[in-house]
Amino acid sequence: MVRVAVLRVPGTNCDRETARAIEEAGAEAFVLHVGQLERGEEDLMNYHGLVIPGGFSYGDRIRAGAVLAARLGSKLDEQIEEFAASNRPILGICNGFQVLVELGLLPGFEGCRAALAPNESAHFECRWVWLKKTGSCDLAIGPPLQAMPIAHSEGRLVFSSPSCLEKAGSAGLIVYRYAKPDGSSADGEYPYNPNGSQGDVAALCNPSRMIMGIMPHPERAIYNWQTPLRLRPPAGLGIFRALISAAERSL
């Protein structure tokens, strides 16, 4: 059976529901503390997939995701490199997306870097938004237009140059973009684009298509009881099913 590791650190607060979503999608989920990996009590290679869940790792001190990225990059860089090189999927949700960007695993192509800057609205955005599928990634299966909840204050994706945004778009790596309810482009317009993200980017995949970061929370769109009546049925499970299918290849 596919075993998926869900990483937790001080400040992570979506690990339990992420683990439940993974189990609902048909795999075994294990919540691991980063210290267990550092001390060698756990080995990432015993798992077929990795999720860095949402929350406020290390209290979002300095910059969201920066402290965890520094810790992973200095103490677990070899394990993560080996994991990614063995073509096992890595999914970063919200704070996890911020960590993957800070680590440089996303966007993941030569000459391009990115950052998740504070929302242009200058406040925490906590509500449902519309997402349009505009790319392809092994970690995303779902309808072309779906609603998903967001909860973040640093979600404005900024690329190191406009050509990087173009490159990601033309390679189909911008998996989801914020959209209007009718499926038309948000085109940077608030509140449809909730944070001012360049190109309305809500989720980004690396060129190997096995590492994905997503700002909205698919684990909060699994059951009807999590979902407002007008937005049912929820479509978040597709992301976890896709993660498990990708992870199955390393069984």
Added chain:
Amino acid sequence: MAPRSQGYKLKIEVWLKEGLVDAEGKTLEEALVDLGFPIESAKAGRVYEIILNVESREEAGEEAERMCDKLLANPVKDRCVVDIIE
């Protein structure tokens, strides 16, 4: 005798790069205007004070730049201003 390392006090400011909307600065500006201050513009940034044990002022500056690159700033959106105070 090898030179002894000594503490250099650094002040490192981190600002959003020009051209990016500084939402916190904008909010600050509006709130100060509401309070009746004759504000023309306001920016928000972060400041860190760090005491570093190195052998020279030059090394302190180099280490500060490294700290900016590795942790304190994301060069895609931030710029660092380093001041070696003493």
